[in-house]
Structures are given as C-alpha cells and as structure tokens.
Amino acid sequence: MARGVLSFPLTSFHDDGSLDLDGFRTHLGAQLAAGPGAVFPACGTGEFFSLDEDEYRRVVTAAVELTAGQVPVVAGTGYGWAQAARFARIAEDAGADALLVLPHYLVAAPQDGLVGQLERLAERTRLPLIAYQRGQVAYSVESLRRIVRIPGVVGLKDGHSDLDRLQRLTLAAPEGFLFFNGAATAEIQARAYAAVGVPAYSSAVHAFAPEIAGAFHTALRDGDGDGDGDGKTVEKLLREFYVPFVELRDRVPGYGVSLVKAAARLRGRPVGPVRAPLTDPSATDLADLASLLSTGLDLVGAAL
Template sequence: MAAMVNGDVVERLREGMANGVLSFPLTSFRADGSLDLESFREYVAAQAATGPGALFPACGTGEFFSLDEDEYRQVVTAAVEESAGRVPVVAGIGYGWAQAVRFAAIAEEAGADALLVLPHYLVCGPQSGLVGQVEQIASRTRLPLIVYQRDQVTFNAESLTAIAALPNVIGLKDGHSDLDRLQRLTLAAPDGFLFFNGAATAEIQARAYAAVGVPAYSSAVHAFAPEIAAGFFTALRDGGDAQVDRLLREFYVPFVEIRDRVPGYGVSLVKAAARLRGRPVGPVRAPLADPTPADLADLERVLAAGLDLVSAPSDSAPTGAAR
C-alpha cells in the first residue's frame, strides 16, 4: 500500500518546523474520565490559531495510550476539522505494528497529513526488529511516517539508513538526548530527511540539539502557554541570548524541577497548567495522576513568572550580548 509521499506534505512540515514550535495538543476529558469532544475542539482550534509548525494530536501529551479506537477517531477528526488546513496534522499511532496499522487507517480516513510512530509496546528488540516494525507499518499506509525513538526504541546509523530508504518514512523525532548518537544519525540520513528534538521539555536542550544540526523541536509548553513557547522560539532563533537565559532560569528549569518530582508529571503538569489558564481540558486518565495541591501551587507560581517574562519589555540583544 505504501506510495511515494506527496512532496507538499513534507515541504509544509519542513517550513513549519523552521518557523515555529510543534504543538502536541492535550486531549480533553470530563471529570468522570469520558472524552469531552466539544472542549477538545475549542482547545485544538485555539492551538492551531497560534500558528505552530504542526499539530500532533493523540500523541504522548494527548494521552494516546488511554484512547480507544472510537475516541481516537473523534480526536483526530476534530483536530483535522478545527485546524482547517492552516497547519499540518500528524496523528500518533503505536503499540505493535498490527494495532498501529489499525490506528493509521483511522487517521488516514480522518484526513491526517502524516503519522508519528510512537514506541512499540512493552518488549525490547534488536535493530533488525526495530527496522521490521517500521517496515510493516510503512507497507500498510499511504501516509508519511515520522518515527519516534525513545525508551526501548534506539536506532543506529545502519538502521536509520534502512528506514529512511522506505518511500513514506520522512523523519525522526528523538527523545533520547544522546547527541553523539544523534549526530551519527543526521550524518547517515539522506538529504531532506526531517529531524526534530522531542526531549521532555525540549527547550532545555534546544541549543544543544541545534549544535548537531537539529534546531526544530516539539513544545509541551505550547499546550498551555503558546506565548511563552513562541517567546522562547523567537529569542532562540533571533540570537536573543539574554531572554533565552531568563526564560530557562526563571521558567523552564523550575518547571522541569516540578515535573521531575513524580512519574507522569510530564503530561499531568501540562494539563494542570492548561486548566490554570482557563482551558477546560479536565483531568488525566490513570495510570497518570493529577498534581498534588503543593505541586499545583508551585506550578502556578512558575507559570506566572514565565508569563511575566514574555509580556514585559525584554532585552533581545543578539548573541554575545552582555547578560
């Protein structure tokens, strides 16, 4: 089934990655844990309106792991409809390849532009198995694939070359932050292959990734504070080292310190911050847990500091300026 990728999709993604952060929308649930599609529609429309490089619904931040197939269909369809063609929509797929293919078919029917292949479920495999997983999916969908390496999925240069040779595999999202390995992968990849930084709270490592030729990144912060995410992206792009350092010191690092207190806070804190901003995205689903009152109070303080930094006049002096 795999076919040559529509070059327009790749170019739209390339342009988006060069000019904005990649948005990973939250999935809205009601207090009883059921899908709140109306709230999700409002939320994802607001995300699209801020002009991210692309929307990635039903991925890690969107709690893909907790969605059944019908909920997944509703979420991806809503994201496509609410984005209204303004930005590319890249839907998450995962588990074993057979189940990933089922999700891929749903996403294609819903109108998604591309797919993000999340790490497979539970087991570890050799390099040949990691390549085989991607081959099985790629041969059964017409949509372009971006492969996500993190946790038990780590490609070496030979394997990256093998999957990049598949006609509809267009890129790699990296969540390992092993810059030595990543540099080897970028050198092994064909011209035009897309890479982006998918580390948790990617802004912390954005400078380091850019140094090995991977300036594009996903932003969990965009899910609740697009103005902070955009402020950081602009300062980093334009050489505003002083503002980058201020945002790292006063917002991103304190946010990460709260995130690291409890497993799963990488999603739970993001959702809690969106609620603090007035977005009715609801709670997380088990096995995640919402933040404790004490952690929520710390989050509110850090969020206020970040918003103050991007709303106040700042020194956006070029690289090398005193700070």
C-alpha cells in the same frame, strides 16, 4: 514545520473520564491561534495510550476539521505494527497528513525488529511516517540507513538526547530527511539540538502557555529576541521558567503530561483531568505550578 513550535494538543476529558470533544476543539483552537508549525493530536501529550479507537477517530477527525489545512496534522500511532496499522487507517480516513510512530509496547527489541516494525506499518498506510526513538527504541546508524530507504518514512523524532549518536544519525541521513527534537521539555536542550542540525522541536509548554513557548522560539531563532544576539532572553527564560518547570516535572512520574494539563486548567482551558494510570498534581505541586506559571507569563508580558 521548522518555522514554528510544534504543538502537541491535550485530549480533553470530563471529570468522569469520558472524552470531551468540545473541550478539545476549544483547546486546539487556542493552540492554532498561536501559529504553531504543525499539530500532533493523540500523541504522548495527548494521552494516545489511554484512547480507544473510536475516541482516537473523533479526536483526529476534529483536529483535521478545525485545522482546515492551515498546518500539517500529524496523528500519533503505536503499539505493535498490527495495532498501529489499525490506528493508521483511522487517521488516514480522518484526513491526517502524517503519522508519528510512538515506541512499541513493553518489550526490548533488536535493531532488525525495530526496522521491521516500520517496514510492516509502512506497507499498510499511505501516510508518511515519522519514527520516534525514545524509551526502548533507539536506532543505530546502520538501522537509519535502512529506515530512510523504506517508502513513506520521512523523518525521525529523537527523545534520547544522546547528541553524539544523533549527530551520527543526521550525517548518515540523505538530504531532506526530517529530524525533530522530542526531548522532554525540549526547550532545555533546543540550543544543543540545533547545533547538530536539528532546530525543530516539540513543546509541551505550548499546550498551556503558547506565549512563553513562542517567545522562547523567537528568541532562540533570532539570537536572543532583543536584537543584540547575546542570548539574554533565552537564558532568562531557561533559568527562571524552564529549569524550575523541569524540576517540578521530575517530582512524580507522569508529570510530563499531568502538569501540562493542570497548567492548561489554570489558564481556563477545558482540558479536564488526566486518565489513569496518570494522576493529577497534588495541592502542593499545583500551588508551585501556579506560581511558576505566573512567573513565566510575567517574563513575556502575558496575562494569566
């Protein structure tokens, strides 16, 4: 999975809010054509939190069928362990390869409870689990030492960007335990994460502009993408596209998903609107997004 950008496909909805499975298939097909390292359907970018169990089953099943073994399919699961286990069984039956365990609902919890959540879920699924620490979930080094001993827990995705803590976690983990950069707009911090031993990252930008995400990933991997190792390509993409995108994303809560969907629609992808409680971008923000998207595509020589 570290060999390519990790794709988190959007879940397509019709204008009335109902699931658009054909739209999802079209969108995921475009994602697969860009050569991601893995696909993560029905996760945060895919609005897992707004899907019922039948919709989840249909989305994950479609992802497995369309991917056809090309790359791993890692489905999202979450809420408390009992509900997470229900989604896990659905993903298992659909043929998913692994699960991303999203932060539990609402309450803060002690470290024993965070570990217990993974233990209970691992007992109830055959699928490998990747724990996602973000929001109210943050594992201590001692908790990680316990987590790595849970059968089936194979990795940790980090969304806190506390690099001191993350370095301690990576050093405490056994060889082969997987770590992923799950920061919002992960490219912003990709170099810093790689410096502490976490080169693999998820890319929301890949969901609407795989050309930009791919160019950045190649440039970061190769030093700069131009062959002289001075980092100019990475710097240009960060300065002229990624940082302005983050500034736009930060205008309104939920824009981490809403802007991604809006940008995909600007590219002609049939992903539809977001579901409440998220809201689609305002006309002003949509115009700014269109301008920024055009700039980003121009930087990598791609067409709108």
